[in-house]
Amino acid sequence: MNPSVDDRLNSVLRALQTVVLPALPESASLAREQVMLAMGHIQIIQAQRDATPAFEEGELADIRAMAAAVLAVDKAPATCAAQRAALAAALANEAAPTRTASEAIRTAIDALLIAAREADARDYHAALAATILPMGRARARKDREWFAIMGFDIELSGG
Amino acid sequence: MIDTEPQLAAMLEARKARRALPPYIPQADADVAALLAGFFSREVPGSTVSGIARIGGGASKEQFVFTLTPPNEGPRRYVLRMDALEGITETSRAREYEILKAFRGVVPVPDPVWLDAEAVHFPTPAIIMEFVDGVTKPQTDAVSVTGLGTVLGDPLRGLIAPQYYENLAKIHNFDWTKAGLKHFSAPTADPKQATRWLINFWKELLEQDAVTREPVLRLATQWLEDNLPDCDKPCVVHGDYRTGNYLFDEASGRITAILDWEMCYIGDYHADLGWLLQPVFGSRIDGVFRVSDIAPRDEWIAAYEAASGNRVDPVKLHYFTVFNAWKSYILVSALGMQAARTAHNHQDVLLTFLAATGPMFVDDLARLLMMEESR
Secondary structure: OOOHHHHHHHHHHHHHHHHHHHOOOOHHHHHHHHHHHHHHHHHHHHHHHOOOOOOHHHHHHHHHHHHHHHOOOOOOOHHHHHHHHHHHHHOOOOOOOOOHHHHHHHHHHHHHHHHHHHHHHHHHHHHHHHHHHHHHHHHHHHHHHHHHHHOOOOOOOOO | OOOOOOHHEEEEEEEHHOOOOOOOOOOOOOHHHHHHHHHHHHHHHHEEEEEEEEEEOOEEEEEEEEEEEOOOOOOEEEEEEEEOOOOOOOOOOHHEEEEHHHOOOOOOOOOOOEOOOOOOOOOEEEEEOOOOOOOOOOOOOOOOOOOOOOOOOOOHHHHHHHHHHHHHHHHOOOHHHHOOOOOOOOOOOOHHHHHHHHHHHHHHHHHHHHEEEEHHHHHHHHHHHOOOOOOOOEEEEEOOOOOEEEEEEEOOOOOEOOOOOOOOOOEEOHHHHHHHOOOHHEEEEEEEEOOOOOHHHHHHHHHHHHHHHOOHHHHHHHHHHHHHHHHHHHHHHHHHHHHOOOOOOOOHHHHHHHHHHHHHHHHHHHHHHHHHHOO
8 A cells, every 4th residue: 555645744743753853952942943843834734735726726716817807907008008918818828837827827917017007097007906906805815714724813823 | 226225225236146046054053163162262362152052933043142251251141143145034234233232221132242244254144142031922821933922911911011112112212313323324315215215125125035926015015105104203113023022031021132123224113013013913812902912002002102202193004004014925925935945044944834924914915905995
């Protein structure tokens, strides 16, 4: 039988916890802290592992939805045409790996926001902002929930 | 160079050259011992260095505590702080040394004793300061990362609170014009220069280090540039004032040292307030949120105004609330992640852990900017 990913990660955790950490003197504070953080990372990765592909696909779906909404904003000045075309091309590319595709769309939206501001197209820029902010916030809420397990979030981590 | 404080503009240019360097290897204890022995053979001939131990905590510098025994004198403990190649912050040891010297006798600070700003002796810029006794959190508190989520609890909260307000008031009311700060520039050319310099500095860091192009961050950058407030009273801004960044005596509750001055600059005091009022630096117990685990927000603001005599302008506080959520994202999701990806820090595993706070700041920025839109 092949060892599963969990079998292997559990063995790494056990080695860190029962062999490496006890072997470190109390004075080796950085090393001890790093081992504990490494153990924390592994435990969280284990907890998130099965859901990770769906999470990343959800990220891509959300940024694609934002891109489509941004492209639907009308009254774009002519000086933004190239950036809108680049965004449309990034949105149309369905062959790229999930994270690469997401980043390409984010980069294209970023370029459009810069162009809109440089064009001093205030109404258009305001309409872009009104489109992006609620969608960006909704995505950030999902990301917060995803990372709540790390314990920093006093609202969502149960602190 | 960009339009920011000249010393910082030069620092931003210099850091570009470090990006291509190979991975940073943490200093081995034996190497640090040799470095200290060599340094003090020149600085304090006849002295001995002993008891060298690495200090954990923090997210930017390599830190070691050691004992120096000069000839015919008793032993004294010191802390060595050395830069990694990159980290969650981009700061100057020369500025840190100078501001600590300036605040000796004003608020409790560790005495900075030696400086190697140009890495003449140490492999990277370094500062050596006196060791100060105290803790950053009660021994009963759970393990936290860089002091986030520290709970002082009773009775410490009541003992520490008056000192906490008083020290911040003294920092903001300090007369820096008479302090001879050679490594800082006064942003007094026009009322917006202080905050313009500040925004330009952090924007450049974001441009250099962004590992993703987050649309909400771009909108926040543009909003901050378009809404620069006047700074009526340029003052020393600590830059990271919060519970977790001061030492106190656990028995008496006496604050023994204000720490982490590395992000200090001359600017608008609202910037410190917007920083420490962030939820990530507070506590929530039984549904009650406390700023730095000191007091609920409105109570905190009233106490600060009473201690300092500085009026808190809600419009400026809102601006710097946006700024600090933006700055926090840049720290954890740009500088920290870039340092981890380039393996230019000794705590990559911590930096990638802290980066998980990034979505909290994106959420907050979107919420704050939507409030603006609805006005």
